[in-house]
Amino acid sequence: MTNVPVNTAVVIDLETTGFGCFSHILQIAALGQNKSFCRYVLPKKQIHPEAQEVHGLSFNEDEGRLYLNGQPVDAVNIRQALSEFLEFLGDEAVTLFAHNCKLFDAPVLFNAMEACAMLAEFERKVTGFVDTLPLFRAIYPGLSSYSQKSLYEHFFHESYAAHEAMSDVTALKRLLDLGFQPTADGTARVTSTPKFLQTISSYIVTYPNEDSYENHEEYENAFGDDFEDGDDDGSDEEIPPPSPSPQLRNVPVNAAVVIDLETTGLAMTSHILQIAALGQRKSFCRYVLPKKQIHPEAESVHGLSFDEHEGRLYLNDQPVDAVNIRQALSEFLEFVGDDPVVLFAHNCKWFDALVLFNAMEACGLLAEFESKVTGFVDTVPLFKAVCPGLDSYKQSALYDHFFRESYAAHEAMSDVRALKRLLDLRCVTRDAICLHSFGLDYVHQVVRRRRETYRNLQSWKPMIKARSVSLNMAKRAAKSGLRVHHLRLAYRRHGLTGVYLVLQQRTADGTARVTCTPKFLEQISSYIVTYPNEDRFENHDEYQNTFGDDFEDGGDGSYEG
DNA sequence: AACAATACGAACCGCAACTT
DNA sequence: AAGTTGCGGTTCGTATTGTT
Numbered sequence A: 001m002t003n004v005p006v007n008t009a010v011v012i013d014l015e016t017t018g019f020g021c022f023s024h025i026l027q028i029a030a031l032g033q034n035k036s037f038c039r040y041v042l043p044k045k046q047i048h049p050e051a052q053e054v055h056g057l058s059f060n061e062d063e064g065r066l067y068l069n070g071q072p073v074d075a076v077n078i079r080q081a082l083s084e085f086l087e088f089l090g091d092e093a094v095t096l097f098a099h100n101c102k103l104f105d106a107p108v109l110f111n112a113m114e115a116c117a118m119l120a121e122f123e124r125k126v127t128g129f130v131d132t133l134p135l136f137r138a139i140y141p142g143l144s145s146y147s148q149k150s151l152y153e154h155f156f157h158e159s160y161a162a163h164e165a166m167s168d169v170t171a172l173k174r175l176l177d178l179g180f181q182p183t184a185d186g187t188a189r190v191t192s193t194p195k196f197l198q199t200i201s202s203y204i205v206t207y208p209n210e211d212s213y214e215n216h217e218e219y220e221n222a223f224g225d226d227f228e229d230g231d232d233d234g235s236d237e238e239i240p241p242p243s244p245s246p247q248l249r250n251v252p253v254n255a256a257v258v259i260d261l262e263t264t265g266l267a268m269t270s271h272i273l274q275i276a277a278l279g280q281r282k283s284f285c286r287y288v289l290p291k292k293q294i295h296p297e298a299e300s301v302h303g304l305s306f307d308e309h310e311g312r313l314y315l316n317d318q319p320v321d322a323v324n325i326r327q328a329l330s331e332f333l334e335f336v337g338d339d340p341v342v343l344f345a346h347n348c349k350w351f352d353a354l355v356l357f358n359a360m361e362a363c364g365l366l367a368e369f370e371s372k373v374t375g376f377v378d379t380v381p382l383f384k385a386v387c388p389g390l391d392s393y394k395q396s397a398l399y400d401h402f403f404r405e406s407y408a409a410h411e412a413m414s415d416v417r418a419l420k421r422l423l424d425l426r427c428v429t430r431d432a433i434c435l436h437s438f439g440l441d442y443v444h445q446v447v448r449r450r451r452e453t454y455r456n457l458q459s460w461k462p463m464i465k466a467r468s469v470s471l472n473m474a475k476r477a478a479k480s481g482l483r484v485h486h487l488r489l490a491y492r493r494h495g496l497t498g499v500y501l502v503l504q505q506r507t508a509d510g511t512a513r514v515t516c517t518p519k520f521l522e523q524i525s526s527y528i529v530t531y532p533n534e535d536r537f538e539n540h541d542e543y544q545n546t547f548g549d550d551f552e553d554g555g556d557g558s559y560e561g
Numbered sequence B: 001a002a003c004a005a006t007a008c009g010a011a012c013c014g015c016a017a018c019t020t
Numbered sequence C: 001a002a003g004t005t006g007c008g009g010t011t012c013g014t015a016t017t018g019t020t
Helices: A049-055 A078-089 A105-115 A119-125 A132-139 A148-156 A165-179 A194-201 A296-302 A325-336 A352-362 A366-372 A379-386 A395-403 A412-423 A430-435 A440-465 A471-479 A484-504 A518-530 A540-548
Strands: A008-016 A025-031 A036-041 A057-060 A065-068 A071-073 A094-098 A126-131 A255-263 A272-278 A283-288 A304-307 A312-315 A318-320 A341-345 A373-378 A437-439
Touching: A008 A105, A008 A165, A025 A057, A025 A078, A025 A105, A025 A165, A036 A065, A036 A078, A036 A165, A049 A057, A078 A105, A078 A119, A094 A105, A094 A165, A105 A119, A105 A126, A119 A126, A126 A132, A132 A165, A148 A165, A255 A296, A255 A352, A255 A412, A272 A304, A272 A325, A272 A352, A272 A412, A283 A312, A283 A325, A283 A412, A296 A304, A325 A352, A325 A366, A341 A352, A341 A412, A352 A366, A352 A373, A352 A440, A366 A373, A373 A379, A373 A440, A379 A412, A379 A430, A395 A412, A430 A437, A437 A440, A440 A471, A440 A484, A484 A518
Parallel strands: A008 A094, A094 A126, A255 A341, A341 A373
Antiparallel strands: A008 A025, A025 A036, A057 A065, A065 A071, A255 A272, A272 A283, A304 A312, A312 A318, A373 A437
C-alpha cells in the first residue's frame, strides 16, 4: 500500500448483495462538497438473506425490480450507474472516503468498474481511497467500538438510518468534519488542516491488487484420506504417556557436609578425579584413577592429568596418590559417618549430585549412599535467593564479592573451604538453606530421566538430520518418553490423526507433549509418512555399540573398563 | 564438551472487530 | 457468508549462566 495525495474528498457508501469482494452493488451513494449522488442498481447475483436483513433491499427476479423495504425503487443496470457515478465525480481528481473501504468498498467498486470496462476512466478520476475505520482508530484511540454507527452515536448522541447508503454517507461526512479544526465561519474542508491531512494520508489505500481477486482456487482437504481404519500391526506395544518431570522435595538439613568434585568432563557420566569434603571439624580428600579420558578443557581447568601407561594421576605434572573409584567412594561414605548428612555444593543440582550418584550406583554403593546422605543443597540458587542482583554467581565471583580476595579455585579442597566460608555468612539463613535442599530421590529421578532421554533422542537423530524437526523439539519429545518408533506405531494404527494426537498430547502442566504448532506438526508427520518403516534405527544394541567407544560414553555410566 | 534453567525477541495462533 | 487487521497470549529459537 502506498499513500497518495488527498484531493477533493468524496464520501461514498455501497449497499451490496453480500460480503465478498465480487458482491454486486445494489446502491451507490456519494457526497461531494456541494453535490450528492444516489443510484439503485439491478443485481445479477442473489442477495444474501443476511445482507437483505441489514439494508432491506430485495430483488424480484420475475419482475426484474428492486424493492426497498417492500417499496419498489427506480434502479438502473450497473453499467449505467457506474458511468453516471463517474460523470458525477467530474473531471477533477478525487479521493473517495468510506468506512472499512480498504477491505470492502474499494475492492467491490474496483471489481465492478473492471467488469464494466470502466477501469481506465475510474483510475483517471479517482486517485485513491481513505479508509475511515483505521483513521478513527488512530485519531480517537480507546473507544470500545469503531463501527460507523457507534462512532456517530458516540460523537453526536443520536442515531441515524444506518445501512441506507445516502444516510450513511451523510453521517460519515459529519463524522469526518469532526476531525478538522473548523474555521470561524465553519467552512473547513477536508484538505484544510495540515495535521489532519497528514494523519489521513497514512490511511490512503491504493487500488487492490487484481491478482488477489482472481486466485480463487479450491484447496483440497489435506486430511481427506487420513481416516483409514486402524490397521492392527500385530503389536500390542503401548505408546508411553508423557513422563512426569522429577518432583523436588525439600529435606531437613541437620548435619552439613560441603563437597566438591573434579572430574574428567561436564557430562553426568564423567569420572571423578578428586573428591573433597568438609564437615564440622573434619575434612576429606581423595584423588581417583579414572577409566575415561580427561577432556582437554577439563584438564586445563583443574590441572589433573592421567598417564595411562603408568596408571598414574598428576596434578600440574606432579604425581599424586590416587585410589580407584570404589575405594575412594567407600572411604568417603566412611568419612560421612552413620548420622545422615546433607551435601552442599555449588551447582550440584545439575552436576555434583548427578556425577556422584552415577558413580555410587556404578560401584554398587547406592544403598549405603542413600542410607547416609539424605540429600543435597545447591548453593547457586541459594545465593541467588539470599543476595539477588549480582552480576555473577560463580563461586569465585561470590568469594571475591564477599571477601575481596581470591582462592585457588578448581582445586577441590580449596573450593570446599571457600564454599564453607561463604555458607557461614550471616545472610545465608537456615530457612534459605532448607528451601534449596532436595532429596536423593530427586537426584535418582533426574539421573534416570537423563539416561532415558539420551536413549530416546538417538531415535530422533535421522529426523533432525533431515531437518524435519529441530533439536529442541526432538529433545522435548525424547524427554517426554517418546521415540520415533512410537509415532510410527501411532501412524500405523490411526494414520496421521494418530501422529497428531500423540504430538499434541497434553502433559501434566497443560502444554503440548511435543508441539501443537501446525507447521511443526506437518513437518514431523510428513517425515513419518515418508519413512514409515525404519524402526530398525532404533535398535537398542546398535546404539550401545555405536556410542560405546565415544569419548564421553553414552548413558550407561559404567566405571568398568 | 552436556545440560537445565532463565530470559528475551520473533513467530505464531485464536479471537474480535469491521464492512453488506 | 469472506477476508484483513490488531491484540494478547502461547510457543520457538537463541544466548547466557553455572559446574569440570
